[in-house]
Amino acid sequence: MNLFSPTLLLDKARCLRNLDRMVDRAARHSVTLAPHFKTHQALEIAKWGKTRGVREITVSSIEMAYHFVSMGWESITIAFPVNILAFFQLNELARKVSLNVFVNDVEVAKALGKGMRYPVNCLIEVDTGYGRTGVLASDTETLEALVQIISDAPNLNLLGFYTHPGHTYAARGVAEISSIYRDTLAKLQQVKAHFAAKGHDVQLRLGDTPSCSTQDDFSDISHITPGNFIFYDVMQVQIGSCEVDDIAVALAVPVVETHPSRHEIIVHGGAVHLSKDAIIDENGHRIFGWIVRFIDGKWGTPVAGAYVKAISQEHGTITWEGDSLQEVKPGDLLGILPIHSCLTADLMQEYLTLDGEVIRMRGRNG
Amino acid sequence: MNLFSPTLLLDKARCLRNLDRMVDRAARHSVTLAPHFKTHQALEIAKWGKTRGVREITVSSIEMAYHFVSMGWESITIAFPVNILAFFQLNELARKVSLNVFVNDVEVAKALGKGMRYPVNCLIEVDTGYGRTGVLASDTETLEALVQIISDAPNLNLLGFYTHPGHTYAARGVAEISSIYRDTLAKLQQVKAHFAAKGHDVQLRLGDTPSCSTQDDFSDISHITPGNFIFYDVMQVQIGSCEVDDIAVALAVPVVETHPSRHEIIVHGGAVHLSKDAIIDENGHRIFGWIVRFIDGKWGTPVAGAYVKAISQEHGTITWEGDSLQEVKPGDLLGILPIHSCLTADLMQEYLTLDGEVIRMRGRNG
Numbered sequence: 001m002n003l004f005s006p007t008l009l010l011d012k013a014r015c016l017r018n019l020d021r022m023v024d025r026a027a028r029h030s031v032t033l034a035p036h037f038k039t040h041q042a043l044e045i046a047k048w049g050k051t052r053g054v055r056e057i058t059v060s061s062i063e064m065a066y067h068f069v070s071m072g073w074e075s076i077t078i079a080f081p082v083n084i085l086a087f088f089q090l091n092e093l094a095r096k097v098s099l100n101v102f103v104n105d106v107e108v109a110k111a112l113g114k115g116m117r118y119p120v121n122c123l124i125e126v127d128t129g130y131g132r133t134g135v136l137a138s139d140t141e142t143l144e145a146l147v148q149i150i151s152d153a154p155n156l157n158l159l160g161f162y163t164h165p166g167h168t169y170a171a172r173g174v175a176e177i178s179s180i181y182r183d184t185l186a187k188l189q190q191v192k193a194h195f196a197a198k199g200h201d202v203q204l205r206l207g208d209t210p211s212c213s214t215q216d217d218f219s220d221i222s223h224i225t226p227g228n229f230i231f232y233d234v235m236q237v238q239i240g241s242c243e244v245d246d247i248a249v250a251l252a253v254p255v256v257e258t259h260p261s262r263h264e265i266i267v268h269g270g271a272v273h274l275s276k277d278a279i280i281d282e283n284g285h286r287i288f289g290w291i292v293r294f295i296d297g298k299w300g301t302p303v304a305g306a307y308v309k310a311i312s313q314e315h316g317t318i319t320w321e322g323d324s325l326q327e328v329k330p331g332d333l334l335g336i337l338p339i340h341s342c343l344t345a346d347l348m349q350e351y352l353t354l355d356g357e358v359i360r361m362r363g364r365n366g
Numbered sequence: 367m368n369l370f371s372p373t374l375l376l377d378k379a380r381c382l383r384n385l386d387r388m389v390d391r392a393a394r395h396s397v398t399l400a401p402h403f404k405t406h407q408a409l410e411i412a413k414w415g416k417t418r419g420v421r422e423i424t425v426s427s428i429e430m431a432y433h434f435v436s437m438g439w440e441s442i443t444i445a446f447p448v449n450i451l452a453f454f455q456l457n458e459l460a461r462k463v464s465l466n467v468f469v470n471d472v473e474v475a476k477a478l479g480k481g482m483r484y485p486v487n488c489l490i491e492v493d494t495g496y497g498r499t500g501v502l503a504s505d506t507e508t509l510e511a512l513v514q515i516i517s518d519a520p521n522l523n524l525l526g527f528y529t530h531p532g533h534t535y536a537a538r539g540v541a542e543i544s545s546i547y548r549d550t551l552a553k554l555q556q557v558k559a560h561f562a563a564k565g566h567d568v569q570l571r572l573g574d575t576p577s578c579s580t581q582d583d584f585s586d587i588s589h590i591t592p593g594n595f596i597f598y599d600v601m602q603v604q605i606g607s608c609e610v611d612d613i614a615v616a617l618a619v620p621v622v623e624t625h626p627s628r629h630e631i632i633v634h635g636g637a638v639h640l641s642k643d644a645i646i647d648e649n650g651h652r653i654f655g656w657i658v659r660f661i662d663g664k665w666g667t668p669v670a671g672a673y674v675k676a677i678s679q680e681h682g683t684i685t686w687e688g689d690s691l692q693e694v695k696p697g698d699l700l701g702i703l704p705i706h707s708c709l710t711a712d713l714m715q716e717y718l719t720l721d722g723e724v725i726r727m728r729g730r731n732g
Binding site: 081262 | 369370371404426427428429446447448449451452454473477497498499532622623624628632634637641642676678679681695696699708709712713
């Protein structure tokens with residue numbers, strides 16, 4: 001590889017394998033795959049989904065919705081609590097496409113009912129234990145109030161309920177993911193049954209990559225909306241969502257110093273490339289990335305005993321315990337498997353495939 | 367303020383006050399201020415320095431050097447170990463401007479000597495205890511070898527020694543900064559004296575914002591190169607480099623949910639806006655930002671008992687202990703004082719001054 005600065009490499013074959021697997025899972029379980037595009041944010045990668053039948057997509061911001069609407073996508077969920085400062089933008093989007101928004105607050109729902117001049121579909125986020133956004137599954141009073149306000153407002157359509165059980169990210173292994181997922185599914189089914197008894201036919205949508213990647217009971221779920229699965233990352237390997245050779249992106253970084261006496265290597269690759277998400281490994285080490293080497297234009301399995309131990313703005317400090325440290329010299333390229341590929345991709349803004357194709361993202365703030 | 371999405375606000379008056387103070391410090395101590403532009407990365411802010419006499423600048427990457435060279439800056443230090451994969455770019459820059467690079471490795475120095483077709487000035491990074499890049503101050507053998515290689519190579523000019531004593535970032539209060547700084551200065555002075563005795567008249571350059579902001583003995587130092595001082599941030603307040611009302615940037619974020627029962631607020635403002643740097647406060651809480659409110663178009667002092675406790679890609683979760691939580695509603699704007707303003711600025715790519723002026727940065731990967 002003829003690179004001189006940090007470059008986000010994309011293994012297209014792995015990426016397509018991840019995509020095909022999730023498309024197959026959705027088909028097998030008769031759920032609609034409405035993938036979250038916040039991970040890749042790239043028109044080209046979006047097209048790979050389109051050729052496999054993806055028609056509905058999920059995004060994380062109004063800006064991202066604008067981008068994909070301008071690229072011809074016609075059914076979009078903004079998977080973020082609706083922002084009542086943005087009625088102008090929401091109306092502009094709702095005028096053009098089938099728009100789904102999250103309505104989790106009674107006052108927000110009332111304001112939205114007044115503010116929308118075009119029809120918008122409403123999903124109520126259900127908090128099944130993650131404790132971030134949405135209404136507690138047990139808070140029937142608020143759920144009923146929201147359903148009522150949405151049902152009464154001329155331009156609000158009740159679509160159903162969404163949950164991102166992000167507490168699966170604390171799981172270690174499929175058994176723990178399954179335990180959290182089963183609890184989430186039971187809570188969602190209760191909510192659905194409650195409103196079905198009142199005559200509301202509602203969807204249930206589920207968002208997290210760990211559950212979508214590993215579970216086999218999607219009863220009553222209409223849509224799955226994972227994002228990270230397209231690339232996966234070190235965090236998803238630790239959770240148990242995937243294997244290390246499913247990770248489809250690696251940051252290529254130039255080695256600029258070696259310090260054999262302290263078993264460390266300095267690379268050009270820091271917080272402005274990787275972001276600062278970390279995992280704590282089984283030895284209690286804080287890890288900002290696993291290290292891979294390049295052979296024949298591909299990356300191999302992670303080097304045992306090597307990991308990014310610290311990052312500053314542009315520097316990465318790699319701990320490298322084994323004797324193979326002696327083989328690494330300034331001017332070499334190493335690969336870093338990111339902890340959180342969504343944030344790394346968002347920072348890098350373009351991909352270089354192993355075949356040499358450049359794939360651009362939407363552009364920040366654009 | 368009429369904003370609907372996360373926006374990085376710049377208090378220009380505070381920023382100019384920070385700049386003036388550092389310009390005055392440099393003048394008072396007869397050192398050259400060669401500020402690090404990795405923090406703001408903005409041509410407009412660079413000009414504020416130029417009108418105050420700044421002529422030499424520091425950057426953190428070759429890409430950033432290109433940007434400021436194209437904007438007419440003629441004396442630039444790339445404060446990062448020289449990358450021998452980038453001789454083409456280094457020659458292109460060295461042909462146009464007075465270029466300083468870091469040469470910390472014997473093999474790299476030899477390669478650079480062969481690779482440069484235009485003169486380049488070399489600084490050797492001295493590690494005075496930070497343990498990241500450079501040569502240990504005690505490693506006289508390597509320092510001498512580097513000085514020899516640089517002195518012998520036709521296109522390499524020995525400029526002197528640079529240190530970024532980043533271990534001051536672990537300091538809490540000026541006394542601790544001073545202790546680390548005095549040790550660093552003593553080590554640098556020894557290195558300078560050692561090479562002066564051999565007939566080399568060398569510069570000493572110092573990079574860290576905590577020392578540059580607080581110290582008063584710059585004997586033998588020729589240049590100070592702080593960057594963060596232009597904005598400061600929560601981390602610098604914790605270190606003791608500045609006061610909270612010196613912080614010149616705040617991320618304005620819309621409130622999208624309030625959860626009074628758990629004393630939490632959800633805002634649109636996450637890792638793609640703030641980055642993920644955190645501090646641990648005196649109560650052991652991991653904090654991703656302090657919270658301010660806006661009054662009359664300015665932000666106030668941080669709200670007691672309120673801080674960003676968690677961030678995901680687009681969400682910020684704020685803990686808000688006091689009763690004033692009741693006053694906050696969806697649709698309000700709050701401000702977040704960033705933990706690390708360099709990373710927040712790099713993500714946001716533009717500033718909105720409190721007077722309504724938009725200041726753009728260089729553009730990522732540009």
